[in-house]
Amino acid sequence: MLLPSISVINDYALHVLYDDFVGGVQLSVELCGYKEERYVAMLDAVLWCIIISIGIQWPGGSSRRLMVATLNMLVHMEEGDGGACSHRGGVVVDGYEWIFRDSKNGDKFLKDRKYGWLVIKNLIHMLASEFESFLEAIARKIHAPLETLEVVDRTQDMLDNALAGKISIIQTIGLSLIIPYIIYVCSLALTVVYPRLVTGIATVISYGGTIGIMSLVSKSAITLLERYRMWGALSVLSDYLMDLSKFVVLATVLSLVFVPPSRGVEAAITFGSLLLDVCMYIMDQPALEVGG
Amino acid sequence: MIFSSNGFAFILVGDDMVREVALWLILIHLLVGITLDLHALHNDAVSAEHRVRGGVEVLPPGQYVSRWSVPDASNGYTLGFRIDVVEEGDREYSRIFDFGIMVVEKGDGRQGVHVYPHSVDPISGINYSIPISFTKLLGSNATTSDAWRASWGGGLSDGFTEYEIKGRVHGGGVLYLVDEKHAFINGTLTFDDWEPGKYYIIVWAVDEYGNARIVAYDL
Numbered sequence: 376m377l378l379p380s381i382s383v384i385n386d387y388a389l390h391v392l393y394d395d396f397v398g399g400v401q402l403s404v405e406l407c408g409y410k411e412e413r414y415v416a417m418l419d420a421v422l423w424c425i426i427i428s429i430g431i432q433w434p435g436g437s438s439r440r441l442m443v444a445t446l447n448m449l450v451h452m453e454e455g456d457g458g459a460c461s462h463r464g465g466v467v468v469d470g471y472e473w474i475f476r477d478s479k480n481g482d483k484f485l486k487d488r489k490y491g492w493l494v495i496k497n498l499i500h501m502l503a504s505e506f507e508s509f510l511e512a513i514a515r516k517i518h519a520p521l522e523t524l525e526v527v528d529r530t531q532d533m534l535d536n537a538l539a540g541k542i543s544i545i546q547t548i549g550l551s552l553i554i555p556y557i558i559y560v561c562s563l564a565l566t567v568v569y570p571r572l573v574t575g576i577a578t579v580i581s582y583g584g585t586i587g588i589m590s591l592v593s594k595s596a597i598t599l600l601e602r603y604r605m606w607g608a609l610s611v612l613s614d615y616l617m618d619l620s621k622f623v624v625l626a627t628v629l630s631l632v633f634v635p636p637s638r639g640v641e642a643a644i645t646f647g648s649l650l651l652d653v654c655m656y657i658m659d660q661p662a663l664e665v666g667g
Numbered sequence: 668m669i670f671s672s673n674g675f676a677f678i679l680v681g682d683d684m685v686r687e688v689a690l691w692l693i694l695i696h697l698l699v700g701i702t703l704d705l706h707a708l709h710n711d712a713v714s715a716e717h718r719v720r721g722g723v724e725v726l727p728p729g730q731y732v733s734r735w736s737v738p739d740a741s742n743g744y745t746l747g748f749r750i751d752v753v754e755e756g757d758r759e760y761s762r763i764f765d766f767g768i769m770v771v772e773k774g775d776g777r778q779g780v781h782v783y784p785h786s787v788d789p790i791s792g793i794n795y796s797i798p799i800s801f802t803k804l805l806g807s808n809a810t811t812s813d814a815w816r817a818s819w820g821g822g823l824s825d826g827f828t829e830y831e832i833k834g835r836v837h838g839g840g841v842l843y844l845v846d847e848k849h850a851f852i853n854g855t856l857t858f859d860d861w862e863p864g865k866y867y868i869i870v871w872a873v874d875e876y877g878n879a880r881i882v883a884y885d886l
Contacts, residue, residue: 414725466885468867469804472727473797475788475877490793552701557672563693564676567686586700593708601715603791604723604876613712620705626670627698633677634687645674652668 387467403432412471413443415450419610421472421479422446474607481607484544485615491542498595544596544608545615551592552619555584724756727880728763728872734853738886744861745838746886749853752872760790760875762847767818769811769869770836770856771801771883776810778802782871785821789875797871797879804883805867819844835859836866861886 381393389408394401407428414421422445430439443451474480484490542550559581566574593616600608633641673694680686734749736742754763765784781796788795801809817830819842831839832854840854850872858866866886873879 416725468883468885469806470730470880470882471800471803473879473881474725474727475795475873475879476723477725553668553672556669557675559697560672560676560694561679564679564690567680567690567693582697582700585697586704589701590704590708594711597708597712597715601719603793604719605791606716606719606723609712609716609719613709613716616705616709616712620702620709623669623698623701623705626673627694629670630673630677630694631691633674634684634691637682638678641674641677645671645678648671648674652671 400433403430405430405432409467413445414472414474414477415445417450418446419478421474421477424450476605476607478607478610481605481609482611484605484608485611486543486545488541488543488546491544491547493599494544494547494592494596497599498592501595501598544612548589548593548596548615549619552585552589555581555588559585722758723876724758724761725876725878726755726761726874727878728752728754728766728850728874730870730872730880730882732884733851738856738858738861744858746856746858746868747854748856748868749851750870750884752850752852752870754848754874756874756876756878758876762875763844763850764789764873764875764877765819765821766842766850766852766870766872767816767820768830768842768852768854769799769817770815770832771805771809771811771867771869772865773801773805773807773809773867774865776801776808778808780811782816782818784873785818788877795877797873797881799869799871799881804869804881809867817842819850830854832856858886 381391387407387409389406391406393404393406395404396402405428409426410423411426412421413424413426415424424443424445427442427444428439429442431437439455441451441453441455442449559578562574562577562581566578596612597609600612632644636644676690676694677687680690729752731751731753732748733751734747736745736747738744738746750768752763752766754761764786767782769780769782779798779800779802781798783794783796787793801807812834814833815836817828817832819828822828822844826845827841827843829839829841831837836856836858838854838856840852842850842852844850852870856868864885868884868886869881870884871879871881
């Protein structure tokens with residue numbers, strides 16, 4: 376009579392081979408389990424998962440299933456073992472996945488003060504291609520050489536050099552909103568105090584600039600990230616734009632506190648708010664900094 | 668900054684309540700424009716993310732040990748091994764980009780190191796490095812050196828790269844790219860002062876999307 380046998384293989388947290396006769400049929404069961412960090416698409420996160428591979432072999436046939444579970448949920452199942460437990464030597468101590476384009480690296484990419492110039496460059500390319508076709512059309516009409524195009528290239532190079540390593544993508548978007556906004560608000564205040572044609576024109580132009588420039592820069596960033604297939608960065612950017620929207624609403628509604636008090640109190644609140652902006656900048660909270 | 672610049676505007680306007688209310692109402696008008704624009708841009712970013720995610724994959728290359736002779740006194744504490752690397756995705760850039768090996772000694776040393784693929788990211792042209800965390804893999808710091816590390820690096824000799832490990836651990840082998848989806852690392856390493864749990868081998872592999880798998884193997 377053949378006795379059932381159990382073999383334990385020390386290459387995974389759990390790896391057991393069990394052979395037995397059941398109803399006169401020889402069955403071999405292999406069970407293998409271990410933990411591993413895997414990207415779980417439905418939760419968009421890299422999580423610790425339990426990987427379990429179960430194989431059953433009987434005369435004339437076999438079956439094997441691979442199951443991946445996390446947070447008490449079965450997130451993946453497939454036939455075969457997907458290579459999960461195929462080796463029996465070299466004990467795996469631990470392993471993890473690192474994904475260049477995921478949200479964690481995307482956040483780093485957006486905040487890294489090396490890549491803001493890429494958005495500017497992309498924007499200039501987008502605008503320059505329009506400008507170049509316009510110049511080409513004029514040059515063809517007057518049969519002039521296209522030396523002007525070199526000026527466009529030189530301007531791009533100068534901007535690349537000036538901005539390289541000094542600004543992040545998030546800061547670029549933030550500044551594209553805040554600079555025209557400050558010009559708009561100040562010219563608006565002057566228009567309210569001194570209703571002249573010049574201040575009125577400045578207000579109207581800066582109103583267009585406030586919305587137009589941020590829109591152009593953000594679209595340029597989105598185009599660039601899409602071209603680079605940075606899905607994680609796009610996800611972080613969409614959250615940032617939503618946060619920015621909330622903070623802009625909050626900042627504007629809260630500005631009602633400036634209506635009743637005297638100039639001195641207004642100045643004190645403004646100074647305190649500026650200090651908070653500096654803190655947010657140091658804490659690397661761009662949406663709060665722009666809103667604050 | 669928006670709140671602060673609003674503050675400056677109110678200081679400029681002065682203490683005239685009617686003017687201040689008028690200013691605030693105009694600011695609310697601008698707020699509507701900015702908010703609508705930000706929502707449209709948010710939607711653009713979400714759509715772009717969906718388009719990109721539909722075309723990329725996030726499966727790092729798998730690693731499988733196909734040969735492993737445990738070092739012991741009978742073989743002079745020599746490890747013989749072969750680890751296969753298999754790309755698991757089937758999209759445009761689902762190709763093995765680079766892979767490598769390092770020997771580490773558990774204990775003092777650093778929390779981790781960075782390894783650099785042989786070239787810039789083929790999609791964006793941006794340089795990146797892959798963090799290898801010893802504390803994550805082994806639960807403690809570890810020591811390694813340039814003489815204990817090797818990577819395929821683009822295949823120095825027609826698809827393969829011979830490597831040599833020097834020092835207390837010595838030996839060598841080959842990092843071989845069989846085709847764009849298959850590669851292997853083999854070798855023989857001799858340990859002058861082998862002890863159980865002292866040395867580990869870490870193998871990393873990355874595909875052209877930048878999906879990397881890092882695995883530590885106990886000897």
